[in-house]
Amino acid sequence: MAVFLLTLCQGSRAVTPVFVQKGNDVVLDVIKANVPEKFILLVWKFNGSDVLVTYSPGGEPTVFEGVEFSVKNYSVKLKNLQKTDSRVYTARVTASQEKIVAEYNVTVQDPVSPVSLTVDSVSSSSDSCNITVTCRTQDSNISSTFRCVNQICEDEREKSKTTTSGTFLHVNLVNDSIICNHSNQVSWTTNTGQTKIQDFCQHDVVSNGAITAGIAVGVLVSCLLVVVLSIYRCKKKKEKQFENTVYDVPQEINPGQDQNQNPVTSTYALVEFHNGPEIINTTNVSPPETIYAQVKQLQSPSPPKSPQNQHLDL
Template structure:
């Protein structure tokens, strides 16, 4: 079952492993994670749950619950939609809208909602209904799609085999990040940055340095995609404009030579046929 309870970003756990040069790059991730962590603090026992689209949602009741003839337990969505009901000494009931997708477990009165869709996002509460309603569990459920894959490429390389400047581009479906790094045989450092902000602010999208690699990371609370390039001025090469012109010129001359040769062969064959006809 894929879901994250409490708002945490898995990649934040590795921030301490980054080099000093990458710390600046990771400020956004740290700030983003800290903000979500503060939001995840239980206020009136509210808990955030992130679940991947199409997966199953599992909600528990952590308090001790006792039902009697005058007290039922309801799972509700957005206060007004009844999902399921537990009654005293009777089988659990799943209401029509959730029939076939919701399952109940009597031991701890937990709720499982299968194959969640985006419209399943909302506030889920477990309520004891008797002489007075009592809320005993509350969740803020957020259904997310997995993030799109990333494509990290080297746009250009300038300098020598000992020291060079790498211009890299990392792109997703709807956004991109451009970075330049000055590298030598020992390390790299960022020289400039130009970033277009991702349209989806519920995810983190960044390029940073880690050990001998330039990495691009795209993640949210339910998925993670990344790509990396090992920085090496000797091995990373991008054809220059002059090189491309030279290649194009060579190819053009080769094709022209082939064309001339075909014309000569064709003409010779025609002359031979003409002489044979005259004889």
């Protein structure tokens, strides 16, 4: 229920407009300060002549069907109002003279109907985006266009209108969502779901921070690739040096061989480039034996006997 107070100049009546949703109740109050301490009769009327309540101090009130009256504060409660109950309700007090102590203009309204929002068109460029939407009810519709530039979206034409049934339609942007409101003084409804600007103008919602983060990630990945490639090349280089290394094979010196003869020569294996892993059947192959060269001390040959010594032996 919405209440609006209209204060008029002194000497004229203050009429209070009251809006009530169909089927609800409403209480109409009387300001006791406006009621004389000693009065003869208090009457609530509607449309200026039809009586709702009559009350005389010390007696029992006469109350119209469907109405409740309070003797303490002289207020009335109207129940289960229908649109036909929209009228002016007045409280009059008779003392030395008759005066109006309360007056209300009651309007009974239906709750508003549901509303829908549709996207009519989207046009985009490198730096901006325009989106046009239409908000519809059972008997009315309005359209509005939103423009987004540099991540800032605004309604180019703020749209609001009064429908044929006396309700209001309004389209606006709330937290990056386009909202359509259908309302009157007693109820309101919005479009179900949310229409996000980002869903239609994605290039306008990409922040500079996201771009910077993407660049940083790209640089980091490039650095990691360079490091991994350098380690791989270094490892391959060491493996190649190890494969090309030739070791001297010690040879056995035969007994009786003169040490002054030609020195022992070393035989080197010819090393070829590695052509890939070789599959070796290890089922019946005995483990390799380690061969060590055996070096023996040469024994000096006995000197030949002189002829003189040979003669003595004979």
